[in-house]
Amino acid sequence: MAVIALTGQPNVGKSSVFNALTKLRQHVGNWPGKTVEKKEGVFTLPDGRQVSLIDLPGTYSLTSHTIEEIVTRDFVLENKPDAIINVVDASNLERNLYLTTEILELGRPVVVVLNMMDLAGQKGYRIDLQALAGALGLPVVPVVATRKTGLEELYKLIEQSIDGKNQNRGNFHFSPPVEELIRKITARLQGYYFHNYPYRWLAIKLLEDDPQARELVAATVSAADLTALQEEAGQLPDRATRLAEERYRWINGVLDSAVRRERLGELSPSDRVDLVLTSRWLGVPILLAILAGAFSLIFKLSPPLENLIGNGFAWLSRLLESSLGPVLPGWPVHLLTDGVLAGVGTAMSFVPLIFITFTVFGLLEDVGYFARAAFVMDRLLGPLGLPGKSFISLLMGYGCNVPAIMAARTADNSRDRLLTIMVTPLTICSARQVVAVALIGAFFQPRVAPWVMLGLYLLGFVLISLVSIILKTTVLKTEKNPFFIELPMYRWPNWSNIVTYAWHKTKSYFRRAATYIAVVSALLWILANFPGGSINHSILGVLGQWMQPLGHPFGFDWRLIVALMAGFAAKETTLATLGVLYHANEANIGAVLTASIPFASGLSFFVFSMFYIPCLVTTLTIRNESGSWKWTLFSVVYTLLLAALLSLAAYHLALALA
Amino acid sequence: MPASPRKCIDNPQKSWPRRILGLLFQTDSCRCGEGNAGPGKECSCTCNKNHLCATREWMVEQSSAGVPDGLTLNTLPAGGKARIEQLYLPPALKKRLLSMGLTGGTEIAVINKEGGRMIIAVRDSRLGLSPEMAARITCKPA
Numbered sequence: 001m002a003v004i005a006l007t008g009q010p011n012v013g014k015s016s017v018f019n020a021l022t023k024l025r026q027h028v029g030n031w032p033g034k035t036v037e038k039k040e041g042v043f044t045l046p047d048g049r050q051v052s053l054i055d056l057p058g059t060y061s062l063t064s065h066t067i068e069e070i071v072t073r074d075f076v077l078e079n080k081p082d083a084i085i086n087v088v089d090a091s092n093l094e095r096n097l098y099l100t101t102e103i104l105e106l107g108r109p110v111v112v113v114l115n116m117m118d119l120a121g122q123k124g125y126r127i128d129l130q131a132l133a134g135a136l137g138l139p140v141v142p143v144v145a146t147r148k149t150g151l152e153e154l155y156k157l158i159e160q161s162i163d164g165k166n167q168n169r170g171n172f173h174f175s176p177p178v179e180e181l182i183r184k185i186t187a188r189l190q191g192y193y194f195h196n197y198p199y200r201w202l203a204i205k206l207l208e209d210d211p212q213a214r215e216l217v218a219a220t221v222s223a224a225d226l227t228a229l230q231e232e233a234g235q236l237p238d239r240a241t242r243l244a245e246e247r248y249r250w251i252n253g254v255l256d257s258a259v260r261r262e263r264l265g266e267l268s269p270s271d272r273v274d275l276v277l278t279s280r281w282l283g284v285p286i287l288l289a290i291l292a293g294a295f296s297l298i299f300k301l302s303p304p305l306e307n308l309i310g311n312g313f314a315w316l317s318r319l320l321e322s323s324l325g326p327v328l329p330g331w332p333v334h335l336l337t338d339g340v341l342a343g344v345g346t347a348m349s350f351v352p353l354i355f356i357t358f359t360v361f362g363l364l365e366d367v368g369y370f371a372r373a374a375f376v377m378d379r380l381l382g383p384l385g386l387p388g389k390s391f392i393s394l395l396m397g398y399g400c401n402v403p404a405i406m407a408a409r410t411a412d413n414s415r416d417r418l419l420t421i422m423v424t425p426l427t428i429c430s431a432r433q434v435v436a437v438a439l440i441g442a443f444f445q446p447r448v449a450p451w452v453m454l455g456l457y458l459l460g461f462v463l464i465s466l467v468s469i470i471l472k473t474t475v476l477k478t479e480k481n482p483f484f485i486e487l488p489m490y491r492w493p494n495w496s497n498i499v500t501y502a503w504h505k506t507k508s509y510f511r512r513a514a515t516y517i518a519v520v521s522a523l524l525w526i527l528a529n530f531p532g533g534s535i536n537h538s539i540l541g542v543l544g545q546w547m548q549p550l551g552h553p554f555g556f557d558w559r560l561i562v563a564l565m566a567g568f569a570a571k572e573t574t575l576a577t578l579g580v581l582y583h584a585n586e587a588n589i590g591a592v593l594t595a596s597i598p599f600a601s602g603l604s605f606f607v608f609s610m611f612y613i614p615c616l617v618t619t620l621t622i623r624n625e626s627g628s629w630k631w632t633l634f635s636v637v638y639t640l641l642l643a644a645l646l647s648l649a650a651y652h653l654a655l656a657l658a
Numbered sequence: 659m660p661a662s663p664r665k666c667i668d669n670p671q672k673s674w675p676r677r678i679l680g681l682l683f684q685t686d687s688c689r690c691g692e693g694n695a696g697p698g699k700e701c702s703c704t705c706n707k708n709h710l711c712a713t714r715e716w717m718v719e720q721s722s723a724g725v726p727d728g729l730t731l732n733t734l735p736a737g738g739k740a741r742i743e744q745l746y747l748p749p750a751l752k753k754r755l756l757s758m759g760l761t762g763g764t765e766i767a768v769i770n771k772e773g774g775r776m777i778i779a780v781r782d783s784r785l786g787l788s789p790e791m792a793a794r795i796t797c798k799p800a
């Protein structure tokens with residue numbers, strides 16, 4: 001099957017082109033071991049041939065400074081796709097063609113898709129397509145991806161490229177002195193083998209001081225050639241700037257011959273909206289109002305659907321019990337109903353929440369608001385070491401950590417995304433809020449209860465900033481760079497894109513989390529019920545008793561340890577387990593806990609249960625989203641240690657004060 | 659440290675409350691390093707002996723940042739236009755901004771400027787810049 005790579009700068013409509021071509025025949029995952037989304041799809045050409053389409057991450061350029069850039073260029077260099085479709089935003093051609101000049105250097109046939117032709121028209125741009133194609137030296141096809149116009153022409157060009165009939169490699173070139181230098185460096189490199197990489201590309205990257213290219217060349221060529229290469233490159237002062245300027249100079253030449261554009265600095269309608277939405281006084285209140293609206297919509301729409309799913313599973317559970325009960329002994333039936341079905345039911349009840357969340361957030365992203373939210377929030381979050389966009393995940397986390405971690409995808413780069421994923425479990429989700437309310441009710445006077453709750457939120461906030469500052473200065477080390485962000489023009493939402501996006505998010509959650517959930521829930525049920533059928537004497541119970549010495553410094557007896565272990569399945573299970581172990585029901589659990597657990601132990605347990613390891617579904621979501629078991633383990637271990645530390649302090653402080 | 663250097667940037671060391679107070683109480687007309695300064699005009703604000711701008715939330719830019727005295731983007735008012743000269747940034751970041759179109763000689767226009775943050779028009783697109791970022795980009799009158 002022929003392979004086509006889809007490239008483009010961020011926000012040019014790449015996903016729209018991808019969806020228009022592949023429809024629903026697509027698979028969304030991660031690049032192996034990376035927090036970068038990978039989309040693959042298949043489509044059929046008019047002549048019946050199947051084509052595999054790989055959507056590469058949106059990047060502004062192809063130097064090796066971000067994981068997205070490395071993924072994009074490594075894919076092209078190593079897999080040598082039959083053609084590259086370079087999607088450019090026709091209403092923002094000058095900057096978009098910068099990436100085109102870099103793509104041409106990769107040595108594959110390129111087709112330029114001029115997307116957003118409608119917006120270019122609205123902005124008053126007049127594009128002479130023939131002149132543009134001539135000046136670029138590349139086939140150009142005008143498209144409005146959201147309306148699926150221009151696809152026939154695109155199919156034709158793809159067919160030609162696959163058949164080797166697209167021999168155009170573009171007209172881009174640097175100035176004669178730079179070209180001469182590139183020729184010299186290329187000649188020197190030609191004596192060596194660099195994984196089949198194009199020599200000219202490598203020479204240009206060396207001149208641009210690309211870290212990966214520098215390393216590769218240094219590890220391959222002789223010492224004498226390395227010195228000669230350094231001398232040659234040294235002939236060009238401030239090389240990276242010079243090369244970038246020359247790329248733009250060529251682009252301007254192309255545009256002068258083919259496009260008529262607006263005057264710089266004229267206020268567009270989008271700019272006028274920004275005067276309000278990013279304003280110093282209104283920006284944050286508007287952001288809060290929009291998010292409050294979004295969250296209330298999400299948390300209003302999903303519970304009825306969650307109940308529906310819950311009832312469905314309860315019905316299925318009863319059906320299984322009544323039909324299998326008479327023919328099978330009790331435990332396999334309970335394993336199936338109380339273990340597997342209950343676990344899968346819990347996981348499934350997140351499905352409406354996830355779908356609705358991503359529809360609402362997809363909408364905010366699609367219209368271009370998220371970039372503004374990050375711009376407005378960066379001022380406040382920056383000092384806490386958090387990227388502006390993580391605000392959305394953190395706020396969402398107070399509802400549920402699962403979609404919050406998935407929402408970290410809106411981060412600008414994979415490091416910020418990973419950082420957000422790592423700190424999100426420190427937000428107190430609604431399940432933990434239920435536990436918190438019950439425990440605070442049991443261990444504190446009613447008049448201080450609200451203050452304890454407030455203190456809990458504040459503690460969470462402090463921990464989030466502390467952990468992110470520590471991560472940013474250690475394992476996720478990044479230079480503290482001054483902030484900037486591209487603010488794309490506001491656009492009307494494209495519902496089919498938004499729903500496709502939400503659907504893929506839901507599907508990927510469903511497929512991966514739900515499969516693990518079945519196994520792990522069955523295992524947890526067995527641990528909690530075997531042998532003997534009650535948690536007190538079960539493996540979990542015995543494990544708890546065996547671990548009692550570990551709980552001693554925190555003031556935990558074995559029952560509290562068992563409740564914490566059970567809470568891993570779902571945080572609200574902590575309460576139910578305490579109920580079983582202390583022989584309490586929903587009505588009297590507060591009084592029973594007050595009477596059975598000393599205050600210091602209760603406080604310590606409260607703190608521990610709020611911050612220890614994320615629940616099972618969250619943990620699996622972290623695995624999905626980070627694409628790494630290592631980071632998943634890291635989040636489990638660090639939250640466990642943090643909770644232990646806090647609860648140790650709380651226990652001894654309470655003892656000392658008492 | 660000279661008594662009145664003109665270039666001041668947001669003080670990264672300043673405490674949280676002061677940051678918030680700065681956001682609330684600084685007005686564009688008295689902001690050190692930008693204030694009433696238009697392209698080519700000098701900053702009207704002075705810095706006190708503690709190396710802080712008189713408004714207290716801004717500090718004198720350290721020479722290590724390497725930005726020479728002259729016009730920087732953060733001194734432009736809303737509606738102002740200028741041409742980019744140099745970016746005084748770490749290599750990776752500099753290349754990112756170069757690829758986004760902030761190369762030498764490029765004309766930019768300030769679309770909006772509030773509380774030190776600015777939105778600029780550059781090559782058909784809009785970039786949001788923090789005051790710290792804008793202070794590291796030198797420019798000359800368009």
Ligand SMILES: Nc1nc2c(ncn2[C@@H]2O[C@H](COP(=O)(O)OP(=O)(O)OP(=O)(O)O)[C@@H](O)[C@H]2O)c(=O)[nH]1
Nearest residue numbers: 010011012013014015016058116144145146366494
């Ligand atoms: N008017 C118009 N809008 C479009 C067109 N193509 C895409 N859009 C809109 O442009 C926005 C960005 O489109 P996406 O397809 O998400 O762009 P992308 O390049 O995949 O974006 P990233 O994934 O963020 O890099 C969305 O709001 C789309 O609905 C088009 O041809 N015309």
